[in-house]
Amino acid sequence: MSNTYTIRTMTRAEVDLAVDWAAQEGWNPGLEDAQCYYQADPDGFLVGVLDDEPIAVISAVKYDDTFGFIGFYIVKPEYRGQGFGLKIWQAAMARLDRCNIGLDGVVEQQENYKKSGFTLAYSNRRYQGSSQMLAVRGTTEMTDLNALPHKTIERFLEPFFPVQRTRFWHAWQAQSNAMSTGLLIGGELQGVGVIRQCREGYKIGPLFAQNAQQAEAIIGALSSKVECDCAVYLDVPACNSSAVGLAEKLNMTPVFDTARMYTQMAPDIGIDKTFGVTSFEIG
Structure with missing residues (x-):
């Protein structure tokens, strides 16, 4: 054994490995997350290999020259505790040099992230509910997003992320184990939601709406598409009191928090209309 540690870009198959490790950590990834995340930035996934054994992973998705996300x-x-993690972390940070970098980190690791230049913006909170309890059927204003032009959806999504990520979104919307809905009022798209099957139950994300009433209708419509009585998870910006209030109104139970942090100023991404975060892994 030469104990040679190298860091390189993952192959597509190795992104599946990263998702498997995330599942072992209890992060409950979606069944098709690897394929969707890979579309965001095929070069944005790094693996640390000790001799021939993958021992560390990280994603450093670079959306453009201004914004990236670590997960x-x-x-x-x-x-752990032998310096391998620090080296792959440094490689990820170097890949996103000069970008405003975001992450959703374990709350207990905030101080370590601050040492790398991150500042806390707000917390995100994962809530758990039951699809049967959340389901509301027969909302006439809902439409399948796949029936709408991509440009219509992309225009609606623009205020909710620092940059456009068309390839990722097309993959996200097209997942075979996911369902999407849009809220149309007067022919105008007012809200968007996606629910996808995960290792355990389903996650709703993103969920964007103009107010809590609209968001509740979208949650009900999406949950009604789940055939079993399964766990449904919703990741809510804790600073959005309307979103937190809605989750509590629906008797959803808080599971854990993450720390949303950035290396530069927190981008204006419509948090007041964000009732469900798309992804803790890539933003």
Whole structure:
């Protein structure tokens, strides 16, 4: 054994490995997350290999020259505390040099992220409910997003992310284990939601709406598409009191929080109309 540690770009198959590790950490990824995330930036996933063994992973998705997002920061338990994680972290940060970098980190690691230049913007909170309890059927204003032109959806999504991410969104909307809905009022798109099957239950994300009443209708419509009585998860910006209030009104239970942090000023991404975060892994 030469104990040679190298960091390189993942192959597409290795992104599946990163998602498997995330599942082992209890992050409950979606069944098709790897394919969708890979579309966001095929070069944005790094693996640390000790001799021939992958022991560390991280994603450093670069959306453009101004914004990137770090996720999937995992070192195999038996190799932690030996500097391997720090090296792959530094490689990820170098890849996103000069970008405003975002992440959703474990709350307990905030101080470590601050040492790398991150500042807390707000917390996100995962809530859990039951599809049967959340389901509301027969909302006439809802339409399948696949029936709408891509440009219509992209225009609606623009205020909710710092940059346009067309390839990722097309993949996200097209997942075979996901369903989407849009809220049309007077022929205008007012809200968007996607629910996808995960290792355990389903997650709703994103969920964007003009107010809590609209968001509740979208949650009901999406939950009604789930055939089993399964767990449904919703990741809510804790600083959006309307979103938190809605989750509590629906008797959803808080599971855990993450710390949304950035290296530069927090982007204006319509948090007041964000009732469900798209992804903790890539923003």
